[in-house]
Amino acid sequence: MHREIRVIDLAASDLRALNQSLHDLKPDTEFTHWKVLSPRGAHAIACGLQVPVTVEIDGHVGYYCAGMNKCATVIIRGNAGVGVAENLMSGFVRVHGNASQSAGASGHGGLLVIDGDASARCGISMKGISIVVKGSVGHMSAFMAQAGNLVVCGDAGEALGDSIYEARLFVRGRVKDLGADCIEQEMSGQDLDELAGLLERAESDARTEDFRRYGSARQLYNFHIDHAGQY
Amino acid sequence: MRFVGNSDAICVAFYETSVNLHFAGKPMRRPRHGKLHMCGIVGLFFKNRSFEPRLGEYFGEMLACMASRGPDSAGFAVYGSNAPEGSGKFTLYHPSLDYPWEKVAASFQAADGSPPQWERFSTHAVFVIPGPESAARALLREQYPEVKVMSAGQRIQIMKEIGPPGDIIERFHVRGMSGTHAIGHTRMATESAVTTAGSHPFSTGPDLCLVHNGSLSNHNNLRRNLRREGIEFETENDSEVAAGYISSWLNRGDSLKTALERALDDLDGFFTFAVGARDGFAVLRDRIACKPAVMAETDDYVAMSSEYRSLVPLPGIEQARLWEPEPGTVYSWSLPNAS
Numbered sequence: 001m002h003r004e005i006r007v008i009d010l011a012a013s014d015l016r017a018l019n020q021s022l023h024d025l026k027p028d029t030e031f032t033h034w035k036v037l038s039p040r041g042a043h044a045i046a047c048g049l050q051v052p053v054t055v056e057i058d059g060h061v062g063y064y065c066a067g068m069n070k071c072a073t074v075i076i077r078g079n080a081g082v083g084v085a086e087n088l089m090s091g092f093v094r095v096h097g098n099a100s101q102s103a104g105a106s107g108h109g110g111l112l113v114i115d116g117d118a119s120a121r122c123g124i125s126m127k128g129i130s131i132v133v134k135g136s137v138g139h140m141s142a143f144m145a146q147a148g149n150l151v152v153c154g155d156a157g158e159a160l161g162d163s164i165y166e167a168r169l170f171v172r173g174r175v176k177d178l179g180a181d182c183i184e185q186e187m188s189g190q191d192l193d194e195l196a197g198l199l200e201r202a203e204s205d206a207r208t209e210d211f212r213r214y215g216s217a218r219q220l221y222n223f224h225i226d227h228a229g230q231y
Numbered sequence: 232m233r234f235v236g237n238s239d240a241i242c243v244a245f246y247e248t249s250v251n252l253h254f255a256g257k258p259m260r261r262p263r264h265g266k267l268h269m270c271g272i273v274g275l276f277f278k279n280r281s282f283e284p285r286l287g288e289y290f291g292e293m294l295a296c297m298a299s300r301g302p303d304s305a306g307f308a309v310y311g312s313n314a315p316e317g318s319g320k321f322t323l324y325h326p327s328l329d330y331p332w333e334k335v336a337a338s339f340q341a342a343d344g345s346p347p348q349w350e351r352f353s354t355h356a357v358f359v360i361p362g363p364e365s366a367a368r369a370l371l372r373e374q375y376p377e378v379k380v381m382s383a384g385q386r387i388q389i390m391k392e393i394g395p396p397g398d399i400i401e402r403f404h405v406r407g408m409s410g411t412h413a414i415g416h417t418r419m420a421t422e423s424a425v426t427t428a429g430s431h432p433f434s435t436g437p438d439l440c441l442v443h444n445g446s447l448s449n450h451n452n453l454r455r456n457l458r459r460e461g462i463e464f465e466t467e468n469d470s471e472v473a474a475g476y477i478s479s480w481l482n483r484g485d486s487l488k489t490a491l492e493r494a495l496d497d498l499d500g501f502f503t504f505a506v507g508a509r510d511g512f513a514v515l516r517d518r519i520a521c522k523p524a525v526m527a528e529t530d531d532y533v534a535m536s537s538e539y540r541s542l543v544p545l546p547g548i549e550q551a552r553l554w555e556p557e558p559g560t561v562y563s564w565s566l567p568n569a570s
Contacts, residue, residue: 041540060553062540079553081539082523100523100555119555120520139520139558 006031011038015045025051041081046074052091066093069110085112088129101138104131107148113202120157123150126167132202142169143179151198153206161214169214170195172206181220187213269419270444271297271537272431272524274505275545276412276512276564279531287408289545291400293534294415296541298396301417304430305399306391308440308507311410314385318347318361319437322381322388323371324354324427332356335375339367353402354427355381355390364437379428384438386410386509391430411566414507416442422450423468433474436481438509443470444537445501445522453497473498477506491515491561503556505535513563520558527551533564 008018018036025031029051036057039045043062046055049072057065060078067086076084079097088107095103098116105121107129114122117135121143128147136154143159145167155173162179168191169182178184187195195208273293277283286309294307314320323335332351339347339360349358360367364383371378382389390403396417400406416431423429432440447453450469453476458464462475476498480490487508494504495518503522506513514535516524526535527542529551536542545551556562 040543041538043540060539062538079539081525098553098555100525101520120558 004031005033005035007035007037009037010040010042010045015042019044019047022046022049022053022055025049025053027051029053039078043081046072049074049091060097069093079116080114084114085110085129088112098135099133103133104129107131109148111198111201117154123148123167126150130198132198132204134202134204134206136173139176140179142167142182145169149194149198151195151202151211153204161216163220164216166216168194170211171214172211175212175214178214181217182214183217185213185215187211269300269421269446270431271300271417271541272415272442272444272503272505272535273297273537273541274412274414274442274507274512274514274533274535276533277531278533278564278567280411282531283411284409286410286413287404287406290408290413290415291406292544293536293541294405294417295397295400296544297415297417297537300537301419302395303420303425304391304393304418304427305396305416306389306418306430306432306442307403307405307413307415308382308387308389308432309405309408309410309413310386310438310507310509311388311408312386314359318359319364319367319383320385320388321358321360321367321383322390323356323358324379324381325377326354326427328354330354330356330378332358335371335378338370338374352390352404354392355403357388380434382434382438382440384509387434387438387440387507389432389434389440391416391432392427393425393430412507412512414440414442414505414512416444421446422470423466426466429466429468429471431470432507433468433471435474435478435506438507439477439481439487440507441470441474441477442505443473444503444524445517447473447498447500447502449499469500473502473504487511487513488561488563495559503537511563511565513561514556515561516556516558518559524556525553526556526562527553 032053034055039057039059039061041062044064045061047067049069052071054073056075058077062081064083066074069091070089071091073092076095080095080099082100083102084099085093086105088110090110092111094113096115099114099118101120103118103122104112106125109128112131114133118133118137120138122137122141123131124143126145126148130149132151134153137152137156139157140159142150142161144163146165148167150169152171156171156175158176159179160175161169161182164182192208275290336346336349347360392399431442434440447469450472454472457475477490501521502517503524504515523537525539529547
């Protein structure tokens with residue numbers, strides 16, 4: 001294992017070159033730890049990574065940071081613009097500050113932790129990702145969420161979980177209102193275990209018993225399992 | 232920053248196609264490709280007036296940085312020195328680079344024969360004209376119908392052109408301008424033609440203007456209704472309708488804040504607006520808030536932009552309070568000793 005940290009200062013070097021270097025890494029690369037300085041709000045930093053490396057970014061990032069990643073760990077020491085960890089496949093992304101809209105949009109797997117707030121449409125169309133927001137989320141979060149977990153330690157804005165399919169939503173604070181077909185549901189033992197695990201991984205000291213669980217009433221489905229034989 | 236070579240035609244085709252979605256029972260439009268880059272807007276407002284000489288320097292950098300969001304055209308409004316008591320500041324436009332503005336100046340001679348102050352900025356000229364605004368407008372309409380009034384008021388000057396924003400910033404010497412605040416726009420046209428008149432900001436009255444990122448879907452109907460009230464429109468542009476709408480309510484005695492709040496109910500579509508007034512600056516996003524906006528505030532200034540990266544050149548940005556304006560909420564700031 002290579003212990004040296006590769007440091008890239010984006011004030012002096014090219015963003016595309018950085019992303020290309022990260023894309024060129026093989027799974028057994030010895031360069032497993034990268035540090036990015038002066039991101040200055042640039043878009044698409046550390047996207048499309050396919051190998052288990054850690055990228056730490058010191059500062060605020062622009063759109064789509066850490067999008068589409070597999071296996072990698074990305075730590076953002078600042079705020080993130082639109083679509084952080086969009087379509088995340090696996091791995092871990094942490095935002096120390098706040099995230100703009102559509103955080104974790106359509107993510108398939110992995111864990112996104114936001115220490116601050118996330119704005120509108122957090123977890124829109126999520127497909128298996130787990131998202132833990134230590135602050136609050138904006139309106140239409142988990143819109144059309146299909147699978148995965150959204151944990152909100154603060155409050156949720158209007159129309160939480162509108163047109164939700166099968167994701168689980170956990171909110172500790174106030175929910176302004178629920179979207180179409182999203183209802184409060186009983187917290188099962190499995191839900192509690194899952195929630196406890198996510199809070200632990202997010203290094204949150206929130207207590208599971210303070211959360212309420214929301215999910216789909218399954219009234220908007222066109223497909224009904226009882227009619228499966230007729231298709 | 233240099234012009235990033237997007238093909239306008241392709242981008243327009245992308246954004247003009249839309250699918251219908253529903254939000255809270257109301258139909259809404261969304262670009263089919265879900266890509267929400269179109270147009271960049273920026274605003275900078277100094278709370279600390281010692282920064283005034285450097286307005287153009289900071290604002291020019293912010294606007295240049297948004298060129299990639301709107302490569303078609305660019306424009307801005309700068310709030311500079313006050314016109315002397317009893318006179319008004321007019322920004323006039325003619326497409327010719329060597330338009331004989333001195334002739335126009337001669338038509339506005341004072342009683343003692345002295346000509347008004349004026350200065351040429353590329354296709355625009357800023358005049359300080361004595362007397363009421365209506366008289367100056369009437370004379371211009373009568374004697375110089377080929378000249379367009381871009382802005383009128385005590386402090387505002389609006390300048391806008393088609394072409395790469397970086398070039399426009401140079402042509403108008405933006406970096407050398409001083410003042411208390413400025414708003415600007417880089418355009419990627421979606422709803423109407425790429426013309427100077429269709430560029431932003433749009434004047435909404437004396438010392439007032441608006442820039443818009445987004446698209447309105449009920450602008451034709453609104454324009455018809457506003458025309459019946461006597462509001463004049465020069466283009467088929469949706470943002471001009473937003474400006475006309477604000478003017479209409481200001482004319483009826485609304486405050487800027489109230490007029491903007493009304494817009495939330497009456498304008499159907501997507502918008503982030505930045506509004507400039509003689510002594511202030513306001514920001515509003517629609518309730519769905521698909522169009523991005525980020526704000527930064529320090530003891531010295533308030534700034535907004537479509538993207539954080541254009542705020543990076545501002546002094547002390549690392550320590551600034553950064554936030555995303557809430558949907559459907561009017562944010563406004565005024566100069567401390569607004570007269």
